[in-house]
Amino acid sequence: MKKKHFLHTALTLLLMGCTAVAQNKDAVKFSQTITKDNAFKHLSVLASDEYEGRETGKKGGWMAADYIKNHFKSIGLKGPVNGDYFQSIDMVTYGLSQILTVDGQPAEPLKDFYNMPQSVSAKGFSFNANDILFVGYGLTKDGYDDYAGQNVAGKVVLLFKAGDPKGENTSGTTSRNASSALNAKVKYLTEQKALAVLAIDPAMDNMPDNLKSYLLSEQMVMKTKENMDRLNNPQGLAVMTIGTTLANKILSAGNTNIDALKKKISETGKPASQEFKISISASANKVEKKVRAENVLGFLEGSDPKLKNEVLVITGHYDHIGITPNAKGDDKINNGADDDGSGTTGVLMVAEAFAKAKKAGKGPKRSILFMAVTGEEKGLLGSEWYSEHPIFPLENTITNLNIDMIGRGDKDHATDNNFVYIIGSDMLSTDLDKIGKKANKDYVNITLDERYNNRTDPNQFYYRSDHYNFAKHGIPVIFYFNGVHEDYHQPSDEISKIDFPMLAKRAKLVYFTAWELANGLKRPRVDKNEDGTPKN
Incomplete structure (x- = not known):
């Protein structure tokens, strides 16, 4: 009995010693300020x-x-x-200075139009034209071609950001899907050497506050070589989003409007592409500020x-x-x-x-x-x-x-x-x-x-x-x-x-x-x- 008790006690003390060694006493002592x-x-x-x-x-x-x-x-x-x-x-912010004038009248940013800040390079863009080419939905598919007989090279092109020539309901179209569709159209127009794109978006008429805040916010950028190379690349095709009020002003130069053109395309199943004689000028430039x-x-x-x-x-x-x-x-x-x-x-x-x-x-x-x-x-x-x-x-x-x-x-x-x-x-x-x-x-x-x-x-x-x-x-x-x-x-x-x-x-x-x-x-x-x- 005693021998067994002695061995048990010795084993217990040994285990206790191992446990104590696992903890460093100094580490524990100085941890006391973490409270x-x-x-x-x-x-x-x-x-x-x-x-x-x-x-x-x-x-x-x-x-x-x-x-x-x-x-x-x-x-x-x-x-x-x-x-x-x-x-x-080395951090800076880039704000956006943007101007759009149609028929000699200035449009109002965030009410009539906007540019996505990240789509404008540090070099910015500017363009002027005396006419605007409307190309409907900017689509070519299933025997339907908005570009048939049209030469978009050097033109300011006006199109619907989203939608379908068959007039199908597109109210469920998400902003992501609409943006993706627009990107495909812009890619084609870039390849065809268009001058600029005006994308009609009815959602602009009731722009949510969070989108306004984003568009007004300054873009923060670290001045790394990679970022500067990206920002200083030549400006691609200028793309501006406009609301229905400004779009109808442009279309009024041909005595028509958005609803009339959509109806015509839907009923005939044919494009309504045409040129409108109306002057337009625009510019967008990044404004750089050093940030602490x-x-x-x-x-x-x-x-x-x-x-x-x-x-x-x-x-x-x-x-x-x-x-x-x-x-x-x-x-x-x-x-x-x-x-x-x-x-x-x-x-x-x-x-x-x-x-x-x-x-x-x-x-x-x-x-x-x-x-x-x-x-x-x-x-x-x-x-x-x-x-x-x-x-x-x-x-x-x-x-x-x-x-x-x-x-x-x-x-x-x-x-x-x-x-x-x-x-x-x-x-x-x-x-x-x-x-x-x-x-x-x-x-x-x-x-x-x-x-x-x-x-x-x-x-x-x-x-x-x-x-x-x-x-x-x-x-x-x-x-x-x-x-x-x-x-x-x-x-x-x-x-x-x-x-x-x-x-x-x-x-x-x-x-x-x-x-x-x-x-x-x-x-x-x-x-x-x-x-x-x-x-x-």
Whole structure:
């Protein structure tokens, strides 16, 4: 009996010792600043109305950048961009200056006509003519040809954006289908060397506010070589959309109108193509403005001379979508408490924990770059800029841990919010996947949901946040995410709906994973190709 009891006791103590070893006491000690209270302290500022939704290139975005910079500075992180914390991005906006005059009378933008901003190059366009060629639906099919006997070369061509010569009901035509149909017509007219296209769209007569807002908005562009080459390409065929009022004004030069022409085509089954003697002139030009936009970087140098050149990058995007003037209700500010004020808050807390460890002489062996990126909502712009203009060589970057939305939950976890989605952890590195999961098991014990962890997921989450701009360069990543909820990209994404204990717990998972990565004997080995196949 005694011998058996002794062996049992010894085994218990051994197992307890193994459990203790699994947790690094210093890691646990310095994690104590990652709390729900500290999370609230940061997020109540970043997601306040004063920050106006933190839109890139706007006042609220600049305020957020300054707040993050001051935090990094206050906790002792270094500014790695020639001594500064800001990595400026060469960003501009393009507004559209557009003019259309018919029969000597100016038309009104967004009431009588519009141009799609992305269809106008930096060089813009202009044209003048004394006549306009109407070609009905601009179709050639089933023995019907709107272009029969017509020479469109050098002509301003007027046509219906959508519809059918048989007069069939097209009320169910979607804007996407109509646009696709127009693109095919424009392609043909471009090949035939037409001068310009006027597309008649009855939907313009009652243009929805969201389309007006889009057409009035300035197009934000990073001045990369690829973007500039695209923008500076010669302007293709000028395409302007016009409403029925302006179309009928043009057609009145031939004593007819839209309804009469549609009826004639429908009843006869033949085209009604004809030329109208009426003057027209138009121009559209991009107006460029420099935008202040920056990633905010805080650097913690590693303590091991042999490993400090290797860098772990921890990211979260601090920008959101700003103010929606036509939002329903009184609240117009998209505070972005969860998206991604929560992730930014996580980065700030993790940075503080590591900074305190270093001050106590327990800093990580490898270096860590904490980076709050901008322009994510505009198309992952800030992280793309960093990946093309890295402050530290990408070959020295061992992993990117990216935090985008960790303050809420989704319907699939309504009864238990003790979870986080992880995406990408095994896409490029088996080592990273093991390290991240072991850190969770040893320290945090959150349910790791991997349902979105694949390249073919219809939501495409792997490609939709800043980690992807590291992954596409062969750098292993983990993306931490709490799923989409009903307040996603709405003014209702408010701080009052944040689960602060879970925000802190998820941030701790990032911290402990980072601790293991920054102090491990070896960096995670990249043993998979971008398509997931094993490397040779």
